[in-house]
Amino acid sequence: MTRDETVGVLDYDAGNLTSVENALRHLGARWVLSPDPQALAGSDRLIFPGDGHAATSMENLRARGLDTLLRDFAARGRPILGICVGSQIVLESSEEGPTECLGLVPGICRRLPGGPDLKVPHMGWNAVHFEVDHPLVRGVPQDASFYFVHSYYTEPRAPAQVLGTTDHGIRFAVGFLKDTLATWQFHPEKSGEAGLRLVKNFLDWRP
């Protein structure tokens, strides 16, 4: 990212954004955090974070017109990074609600099955196996650990490309890529130095 670029961070009452701002500050980025699509429209790239419920998040996005902003950025080929719920609701639908989602990427979001010794939410550190060599994952050790907190997992379909997977009873995609939209299910902003590197890679990404 060049010095005069700006990252827009979507604020739609979906969890705590302080940690995203702290990571951006640490990396020397310039950012705008706002619930207002007009304030974000001039950004060079978007971070779409979120904790919480998929159906509620969709309602909040629509109420602010942020769904349109995301479609517009995707259509114009500007980079978008979805984190956690932001990685789930770019798909077509979610079992959480259930709700229709943004449909920017083919696929659906399903409930983690859980089981004996498999608590849901999947909360804590888990190893991520990167499935591709890509500028977004450069400099991060294979099978490095990242911090997860979620009860639903993403199941993207082609032409989306799976960036990484992890295992919690089942093996599932924890990051995917379609055109200029990339996602991480875990919280890179809360995953130590490996996570910060992923955020930096996104800021430097020129698709």
Added chain:
Amino acid sequence: MLQKRVVVCLDVKEGRTTKGVKFQNNVDLGDPVEMAEFYYRQGVDELVFYDITASAEKRGIMIDVVRRVAERIFIPFCVGGGISSAEDIRSVILAGAEKVSLNSQAVKNPDLIRQAARMYGSQSVVLGMDALADPAMPSGYRVVINGGRTPTDLDALAWARRACDLGAGEIVLNSIDADGTKAGYELTVTRLLSEALPIPVVASGGAGTPEHLRAVLQEGRADAALVASMVHYGTYSLPQIKDYLAQHGVPVRR
């Protein structure tokens, strides 16, 4: 595979880290922000800060500590101690903590758990519970509050289940019998709660050696183990503890 977490606990009094034995005789250990950064560099998985400041007018100091910690370390951390209102919860989360821990205040006002879960989601709400062995209770353990000084009528397992139903996403289970002894965690109560509850259990109280952590994470079935003096006094480093756990088959982040 989800890894077992090693959590470092810092007791903070008026902006300084202290450590006591059975909640007494606190000694000064240093600046909590610098200590947090030191443990972050050593690979700690999570931190817990307990505000043991006695006077209400000095509580604001803790928010400043939380804000400075959040700017310098990029892993989850939890803040507990004296959180008694929705406003307290909001100020801690907005300062950059992932989680709040509710203990005595949740016993006095269980609705606080529900409020916190509705505001920030269950993943942000930790029930802090001090348990004391008591054969008179159905589970064999009684909940005590106010730093272990005041017994309640609550059974430890029943209270944990209720907190779960109210929206708590995790439990830090502190054994008053083991706390500060460095003789090992209380495995029985830890296993009881870990097996009975659908949410993660963080074992607390009694850690003295890496073997104690191994025992509570394997035999005690805990999801995470909390340590304090064994690392604060430099007896063990985080890498030493994690190496030991990994060598004994416990999945940990390295």
